Amino acid sequence: MPPVPKYVYKTGTIDSGVEDLELQEMYGTLKPRPPPRMEKKWESVGLSYSVPVHQPPTLRRTEVPVQAGQQLELSCTSPGGHPLPQLTWYNGTEAFTEQDVNFEERESQVELDLTIRRLTKWDNGMNLTCRASQPFPEITSAQESWTILQVHYPPLIDPSMDDKVTALSEDDDFSLNCLVDGNPKPKVTWRRKNTKLYWKNPLRFHRVRYDVEGMYQCVATSDGFLEKTKDVFIDVVGKPYMEGEGDTAMVSADTGETVRLACTVAADPLPSRVQWTWRNNYGFETELDSADFRIVTTRRNQEMTSSLTIQNVAVKDGGSYICETTNMFGTVKRNIHLEIKESIPKTVMIPAITGGVVLLVTVAVVVTIVICKRKGWICKSYQDDSLDLSASRPMPPVPKYVYKTGTIDSGVEDLELQEMYGTLKPRPPPRMEKKWESVGLSYSDYMTHSPSKHVQVGRVFNIVNFSYAGRTSGVTKSDLWADHTLLHQHLLGTLYASQPAASGVSVLAW
Structure with missing residues (x-):
């Protein structure tokens, strides 16, 4: 504090009308004394107090993302505090200008609206911050709220x-x-x-x-x-690139046919041509051209197809046909082997086929007949019912007596006489050993016998055929009946006779 003045002097009125001044001596110097102050409140003399904002500002309309090209409106509100805080919008660290904001004060709070006229994709991810600050930063600190802008595009x-x-x-x-x-x-x-x-x-x-x-x-x-x-x-x-699998191919044809060989090539750039070369079966090569062969080349987009046609091919046309093409990137080729088969003329083939068919039909018919015959479906033996040789009387009895006569003066051999029905009749002499087939006799398919009785059957046949040996016609019923009687006599107890046929006697199994 300055020292109390030692002396106070009052001056008179100055002509200029200035009020009297009281002079006081301070440090040996006379200075005017300030006039007394009026009674006033402490605020009127420049003193003030501060109440800090107790919470960050509130942001509204930030939840819904917006699309590019639309307008964005955000609101920042800060209640309370003394004095009222000052609000500011920032894009990162750069504050928006007054053209983009609108300030409003309502009772004990302030509100600051931010408007962005047109959003772009570059606004996506923008950091928007609202700051509320008061005077006396050494006493109060600023409050902030922020949001990240979501812009759909x-x-x-x-x-x-x-x-x-x-x-x-x-x-x-x-x-x-x-x-x-x-x-x-x-x-x-x-x-x-x-x-x-x-x-x-x-x-x-x-x-x-x-x-x-x-x-x-x-x-x-x-x-x-x-x-x-x-x-x-x-x-x-x-x-x-040659379409198809592998670098080789096989083609076969018959003589006289038309053969078409083709190669399809894909390339960029396309080659100018496809060269055909023929290597015969002896290894000699010949370049082919359209003058001797029909060679057709077509192009479509990045593909080229070359075809070689050979008409009326012969065996001499066989061999390997090579198609080859080249562009600035490389060369590709394919080997097509042509095999020619000699075909059989139609004039020979048709009769051969016809003969084969006839042969097959014949074999089938023969096999069918054999099977049917074995089954007994066809060729069954039968007896001729047209000749009725049934006996009108019973079988004659066995002769009771047999007599031998002496030698006749005429030189005829002794005869054996047999008594039949009280009459002696000469017994026929034995025949020479002959097969029964030679005298026209036959037997039925149903005849069966054992090996031990085969000779007896032959003997009976010789006896039976005595009365008409050597005759192929003119055989009467009486002749057959006589033979029938002899047959009965020799086979009695062992064989039995069947009904004789017109040309002989049939013998059935015993």
């Missing part, structure tokens, strides 16, 4: 992707990646244009062939937005 395919991509034929690993940006994250696939064939992203081919070449589309889809596509043409280049 449609899929966007990387515009730097080329419209045409080149792939090398026979490449073992080819891939094509499609970069797409969007919120929410898009689903990316590949498809062959104008087809329903889909592949995952990135597009991969483990072995590139010429059929891979074509137009493909990168397809990006996202919820709430239309599908986005990007066309990319894959151009396959490389050495020619």
Whole structure:
């Protein structure tokens, strides 16, 4: 505190009208004394007090994500505090200008609205912060609330992707990646244009062939937005590729036929021509041209087909036919072996086939007859009922006596007389040993006998045929009846006679 003044002097009125001043001596110097103050409150003399804000500001309308192109409106409210806080919106660390905000004060709170006229995809992820601050920063600290802006925008395919991509034929690993940006994250696939064939992203081919070449589309889809596509043409280049399996092929034909050999080649760039070469069966090679053979070449897109036609082929046309083609990347060829078979003329083939058919039919008929005969279905033996030789009287009795006569003067051998019905009749002399077939006798198929009785049967036949030996006609019933009687006498107790046939006597089994 300054020392109390030692002296106080009063001055008179100054002509200028200034009020009297009281001078006081302070440190040996006279200075005017300040006039006395009026009674006032402590606030009126520049004193103040501060009440800090007890919570961060409140943000509204931040829950629902917005889409690009729309307008964004956010509100920040801070209640309480003395003095009322000052609100400020920040984009990261940069404050929004007054053009973007609107301030309102309501009783014991303040509100600051933020408006962004048009959102873009670049606003996605923006850090928006509302800060509430008061004077005397050494006494109170600022309160903040923040939010991350979610802006939905449609899929966007990387515009730097080329419209045409080149792939090398026979490449073992080819891939094509499609970069797409969007919120929410898009689903990316590949498809062959104008087809329903889909592949995952990135597009991969483990072995590139010429059929891979074509137009493909990168397809990006996202919820709430239309599908986005990007066309990319894959151009396959490389050495020619011969369609089919292997480098060799086999073709066979008959003489006189027309043979067509073809090679289909895929390449980019396409070769100018396909060369045909013939190697005969002796190993000599000859280049073929359209002057001697019919060679036709057609082109379509990245394919070329060459066909060689040989009319009325002969054995001399056999051998190997080689098709070969070349482009800037390499050469490919295929060996087609042609085998010619000699065909049989139709004039020989038709009679041969006819004879074979007739032979088969004949064999079938013979086999059928044999089977039917064994089964007994055909060729059964039967007796002729047209000649009735049944006896009108019973079988004559066995002769009671047999007498031998002496030698007759005429030189005839002794005769044995047998008594039959009280009359002696000469017994016929024995016949020479002959087979029964030679005298016209026959026997039925039903006759069976044992080996021990075979000789007896032969003897009986010789006896029976005595009365008409050597005769092939004129046999009467009386002759047959006499023989029948002799047969009964010799076979009595062992054999029995069957009904004789017109040409002989049939003997059945015993």
